[in-house]
Amino acid sequence: MRQQFIEILNSYNNLRTTPYQPTASDEAKLLTNVAPTTIRAALNLDKRKYKVQGSVGAGKWTDTPWISVFDKEITESAQQGFYIVYLFRKDMRGVYLSLNQGTTYVASKFKGLNPKKKMKQIAENIRQSLDIDRTIFPNESIDLKASTTNAKNYTAAHICGKYYDALALPDDEQLKVDLKNLLKIYEQLKIQMAGRGTEEMLDYYLQKEEIEDTQFQSDVQVxxxxxxxxxxxxxxxxxxxxxxxxxxxxxxxxxxxxxxxxxxxxxxxxxxxxxxxxxxxxxxxxxxxxxxxxxxxxxxxxxxxxxxxxxxxxxxxxxxxxxxxxxxxxxxxxxxxxxxxxxxxxxxxxxxxxxxxxxx
Ligand SMILES: [Zn+2]
Ligand SMILES: [Zn+2]
Incomplete structure (x- = not known):
């Protein structure tokens, strides 16, 4: 994993200067094919349970390429649901490991009403409901050094994770342990969902304080x-x-x-x-x-x-x-x-x- 992350961080900025031909370039395939395969093999991720997918952008090179791990029972797309993702910074000085949320539902529901604020609120409420070891995942905010809508959404929707500086990438063993630990948190989130759909969960996290306050006011009455x-x-x-x-x-x-x-x-x-x-x-x-x-x-x-x-x-x-x-x-x-x-x-x-x- 480490070697391929280094190759991505070293080659992507150069790749972006070439015409968009994601299937013709080895550097692009590193993201869309080679690294996802390596991650799947390193963690022995069951194909029936997990989808591992990388992206260099649709129609043009993205500022912030990514490699995601989707739990198929939750989602198979970065547009919706919750998933784990390696998000590469635009300046290629590092990569984030992030538990993140698809933003399509919130972006359209709160169009023109500061949807990013809602994404942050959801992330905060999810953080509060999960048992997260801060010594392993200290990062509550991320900065991809990019100004695209996608990059800003990833930032707002980030739940927890950690940052790897390109000059200090840990060894494969450490990368594996970190991903394994984040998969456990991802599993906690799935248990909370208890079979509910992701949109229902997003609405629940948005209204959590109000639901709790209604219960509290009833308790106060009696x-x-x-x-x-x-x-x-x-x-x-x-x-x-x-x-x-x-x-x-x-x-x-x-x-x-x-x-x-x-x-x-x-x-x-x-x-x-x-x-x-x-x-x-x-x-x-x-x-x-x-x-x-x-x-x-x-x-x-x-x-x-x-x-x-x-x-x-x-x-x-x-x-x-x-x-x-x-x-x-x-x-x-x-x-x-x-x-x-x-x-x-x-x-x-x-x-x-x-x-x-x-x-x-
Ligand atoms: Zn109040
Ligand atoms: Zn009054």
Whole structure:
């Protein structure tokens, strides 16, 4: 494998200066034929289970040639589904090993609506759901040094992987071990899919936070409120969810925060919604002003009443889905209302950092 990667890295830029004749050139066949065959043989990949394919571009030489390993039960095309790919940088200074996703579905569904942002969000949610050893696969972002749509999509859709510098390519044994390890992560992803189609999975990863939040709000409705002393609280233990450590929110603490506000909206206590069938109170939802995913940056728990705001459903939708300026306005109001209470719980944050957490 190593020898062929070196030959590709050394010859591709020269190949690109010649007319596009992918079947007539030995350098092209190295990518489309020789190297894929070597990879298949090196890892003893079963033909019935895996398709190994290389590409130099369709109709013209691509900036970023690739060699992919497709699990046939997931996909047989780089356009859709999830797959493993060696992506060569345009400057041929190195090659990435990447767990990646086909982008056709997301690109067309979110056409004109920043589909790359959605691809990144999917990649992030997939990363969070997989057990990935960061010492083996440290790279959460890649840069192919190319500006084509394809190259940008690979970058946005990259889930995890590692980089091999052309001047420091590891030996065959190491390349094999890395690919084997990434195949195991690929297998984890397949188990999560549980027979579902790739488009269904992409929609699931896009809506994961909302699905989890809907479940959490239902839990809050039925939970008994706790009584948290007004002092800094220890960071909650991380719980494992789908192999990934997360800080779980406690529905009783959220209920306590809602009760403290008399089940009224903290943006404006005139925002009445309706009477909850469960609590018999005005229906409100709990929202963590500083998101729990930032817990690692704080010495004390973020899952405290001081950090949980009581919001009418409209304001809650607004803080998640409104335009940047409308969200900013809301966050500023809630920040000035909560900052002293946050400090009682040992949490201090600058408004600008909070706005950054909301991408405002
Ligand atoms: Zn929320
Ligand atoms: Zn409101």
């Amino acid at each position: 939970a008994e409120p706790s009584n948290t002393p007004l002092v800094p609280q220890p960071v909650p233990p991380q719980v494992e969810s789908n192999g990934k450590q997360q800080w779980k929110r406690n529905a009783s603490i959220a209920k306590e925060a809602l009760r403290n506000e008399d089940y009224l909206c903290e943006v404006n206590n005139g925002h009445l919604s309706f009477t909850s069938a469960i609590t018999n109170k005005n229906f409100v939802e709990a929202h963590h002003l500083i998101p729990m995913k930032l817990q690692a940056l704080f010495s004390w728990s973020l899952d405290v009443p001081g950090n949980i705001v009581s919001l009418c459903p409209n304001c809650h939708r607004k803080i998640h889905h409104a335009s940047k300026s409308e969200r900013k306005e809301l966050i500023e109001v809630l920040y000035s209302k909560k900052i002293n209470r946050l400090k009682s719980f040992g949490i201090d944050i600058q408004l600008k950092d909070l706005l950054k957490a909301y991408a405002c």
